[in-house]
Amino acid sequence: xxxxxxxxxxxxxxxxxxxxxxxxxxxxxxxxxxxxxxxxxxxxxxxxxxxxxxxxxxxxxxxxxxxxxxxxxxxxxxxxxxxxxxxxxxxxxxxxxxxxxxxxxxxxxxxxxxxxxxxxxxxxxxxxxxxxxxxxxxxxxxxxxxxxxxxxxxxxxxxxxxxxxxxxxxxxxxxxxxxxxxxxxxxxxxxxxxxxxxxxxxxxxxxxxxxxxxxxxxxxxxxxxxxxxxxxxxxxxxxxxxxxxxxxxxxxxxxxxxxxxxxxxxxxxxxxxxxxxxxxxxxxxxxxxxxxxxxxxxxxxxxxxxxxxxxxxxxxxxxxxxxxxxxxxxxxxxxxxxxxxxxxxxxxxxxxxxxxxxxxxxxxxxxxxxxxxxxxxxxxxxxxxxxxxxxxxxxxxxxxxxxxxxxxxxxxxxxxxxxxxxxxxxxxxxxxxxxxxxxxxxxxxxxxxxxxxxxxxxxxxxxxxxxxxxxxxxxxxxxxxxxxxxxxxxxxxxx
Amino acid sequence: xxxxxxxxxxxxxxxxxxxxxxxxxxxxxxxxxxxxxxxxxxxxxxxxxxxxxxxxxxxxxxxxxxxxxxxxxxxxxxxxxxxxxxxxxxxxxxxxxxxxxxxxxxxxxxxxxxxxxxxxxxxxxxxxxxxxxxxxxxxxxxxxxxxx
Numbered sequence: 001x002x003x004x005x006x007x008x009x010x011x012x013x014x015x016x017x018x019x020x021x022x023x024x025x026x027x028x029x030x031x032x033x034x035x036x037x038x039x040x041x042x043x044x045x046x047x048x049x050x051x052x053x054x055x056x057x058x059x060x061x062x063x064x065x066x067x068x069x070x071x072x073x074x075x076x077x078x079x080x081x082x083x084x085x086x087x088x089x090x091x092x093x094x095x096x097x098x099x100x101x102x103x104x105x106x107x108x109x110x111x112x113x114x115x116x117x118x119x120x121x122x123x124x125x126x127x128x129x130x131x132x133x134x135x136x137x138x139x140x141x142x143x144x145x146x147x148x149x150x151x152x153x154x155x156x157x158x159x160x161x162x163x164x165x166x167x168x169x170x171x172x173x174x175x176x177x178x179x180x181x182x183x184x185x186x187x188x189x190x191x192x193x194x195x196x197x198x199x200x201x202x203x204x205x206x207x208x209x210x211x212x213x214x215x216x217x218x219x220x221x222x223x224x225x226x227x228x229x230x231x232x233x234x235x236x237x238x239x240x241x242x243x244x245x246x247x248x249x250x251x252x253x254x255x256x257x258x259x260x261x262x263x264x265x266x267x268x269x270x271x272x273x274x275x276x277x278x279x280x281x282x283x284x285x286x287x288x289x290x291x292x293x294x295x296x297x298x299x300x301x302x303x304x305x306x307x308x309x310x311x312x313x314x315x316x317x318x319x320x321x322x323x324x325x326x327x328x329x330x331x332x333x334x335x336x337x338x339x340x341x342x343x344x345x346x347x348x349x350x351x352x353x354x355x356x357x358x359x360x361x362x363x364x365x366x367x368x369x370x371x372x373x374x375x376x377x378x379x380x381x382x383x384x385x386x387x388x389x390x391x392x393x394x395x396x397x398x399x400x401x402x403x404x405x406x407x408x409x410x411x412x413x414x415x416x417x418x419x420x421x422x423x424x425x426x427x428x429x430x431x432x433x434x435x436x437x438x439x440x441x442x443x444x445x446x447x448x449x450x451x452x453x454x455x456x457x458x459x460x461x462x463x464x465x466x467x468x469x470x471x472x473x474x475x476x477x478x479x480x481x482x483x484x485x486x487x488x489x490x491x492x493x494x495x
Numbered sequence: 496x497x498x499x500x501x502x503x504x505x506x507x508x509x510x511x512x513x514x515x516x517x518x519x520x521x522x523x524x525x526x527x528x529x530x531x532x533x534x535x536x537x538x539x540x541x542x543x544x545x546x547x548x549x550x551x552x553x554x555x556x557x558x559x560x561x562x563x564x565x566x567x568x569x570x571x572x573x574x575x576x577x578x579x580x581x582x583x584x585x586x587x588x589x590x591x592x593x594x595x596x597x598x599x600x601x602x603x604x605x606x607x608x609x610x611x612x613x614x615x616x617x618x619x620x621x622x623x624x625x626x627x628x629x630x631x632x633x634x635x636x637x638x639x640x641x642x643x
Contacts, residue, residue, distance in 0.1 A: 096600035
């Protein structure tokens with residue numbers, strides 16, 4: 001306790017001499033400090049006396065209490081001593097840090113580790129970050145999944161950016177590590193989670209028989225239960241269409257109960273292969289809420305024909321969208337297993353939707369296509385991008401946002417690229433959209449990943465592929481977007 | 496009333512109708528050292544003054560306050576910040592608490608964990624090998640850290 005200001009109560013004779021002198025000394029020391037609300041010394045002394053009623057002589061006990069008290073010791077300490085901050089104040093500080101620093105602080109002490117790992121901290125962190133002005137650039141990378149034909153089991157993931165977050169990405173959960181004869185592949189991605197499959201290589205076709213959802217940054221994962229018997233019994237010549245959708249930061253915000261565990265909610269949807277065009281077909285949906293697979297019959301009168309290139313579904317507005325053979329879109333709601341939405345293809349879209357890609361950029365649904373390659377030898381390849389202007393209930397329409405001739409694009413840093421695209425048959429493939437930046441599109445040109453600025457019509461090489469032939473399939477490209485706090489998964493292997 | 500913890504004393508005073516000019520009630524602040532208290536009081540006075548000067552213009556208030564805060568941070572030693580936080584928390588002085596927490600956060604942002612331990616006066620209580628495991632698991636968070 002401290003006493004300042006001249007209005008201290010008079011030193012009474014009932015006080016022990018030692019105490020009196022200490023008080024006098026203290027007053028002399030602090031006379032120059034600004035006026036403070038004066039401390040009632042007598043009140044404090046009374047409190048102290050009450051505390052030590054047992055001692056024989058009350059005054060001596062008071063002195064001893066005072067001399068031993070923390071306060072007294074503190075006054076004698078040097079100015080650089082630091083009091084231990086209680087953990088709730090530490091929390092106040094830590095939730096203001098960036099993700100990297102906050103994660104690193106787990107290694108400071110055991111207490112800090114448990115506080116930061118607790119879902120309560122994640123909630124504070126996300127709430128604080130969401131209340132700030134929107135930062136449009138969550139760390140993002142494209143991941144290219146390449147199969148190493150030589151070793152067959154080998155599996156390369158190439159992140160585009162060299163950000164340290166992404167270095168830990170080639171992560172395989174422990175389940176797989178034991179069974180090396182199985183093949184492990186990423187099938188789809190949503191925010192910062194992957195849907196992976198484990199399958200035995202049986203002659204020509206791979207029948208995935210286990211699915212996992214993985215967060216490669218936190219290394220948490222969960223295994224999905226095996227598919228219902230009706231599915232595995234039927235012979236599948238090729239992989240089903242797969243869709244994966246989940247909630248990330250939003251789920252953390254909608255929690256009102258402190259005791260409730262943060263629940264990741266996701267859906268996995270499989271459309272088994274069928275021939276030709278169909279207006280009614282079976283789908284299998286896994287719900288993380290029920291932890292079960294369910295089978296539904298979906299009917300869409302417009303007729304859905306499986307495209308010959310089975311890209312994973314694109315999540316948009318809570319629906320999973322697939323392209324039909326002709327480029328029209330079918331969106332299915334895995335949370336509401338009957339509902340779907342049909343979107344006509346853009347008028348100018350080439351019927352051979354081979355070198356095309358569906359994606360979402362800055363919240364808008366987009367289709368890109370390079371026409372003129374590889375089938376049309378007479379016209380120059382053109383990159384076209386359509387954006388869907390969504391009017392919700394009333395439908396919407398496609399709008400041709402960009403139309404670029406590939407041979408007119410220029411590379412500022414790689415002049416060889418400028419020369420290459422002017423050639424007669426440049427090898428150009430569409431890879432993906434940038435999830436936040438509307439102006440950027442990723443292409444594969446001559447076995448290099450190139451980012452294309454659609455407005456300025458420039459190209460920049462982003463990544464070199466170590467071996468040109470290991471990456472042959474455009475569908476093995478996945479978006480990975482890190483939200484402000486990694487999405488939690490609670491491991492619950494069903495096996 | 497910014498120092499919410501002492502609000503009760505002032506309320507009591509009003510209820511008892513003490514008419515003398517200066518308050519004579521003594522308020523015990525056992526958990527507050529003199530030095531941080533001085534800083535908090537000047538911060539509080541400055542805050543109220545700026546607010547009064549720019550009664551209508553919220554942006555001006557914020558700007559001036561930020562300038563003052565920058566100046567203040569230059570004079571305060573980093574180690575004193577923890578004391579200030581404790582004091583502001585005890586007094587229930589929200590604005591100061593927020594400000595000093597932000598100051599500490601920017602002081603430890605991107606610094607190594609040894610620096611953070613030294614700053615807060617903490618010791619590592621991990622078992623042998625536990626810390627290594629954490630470092631390996633979150634290797635990505637240890638990259639690009641500022642030198643001590």
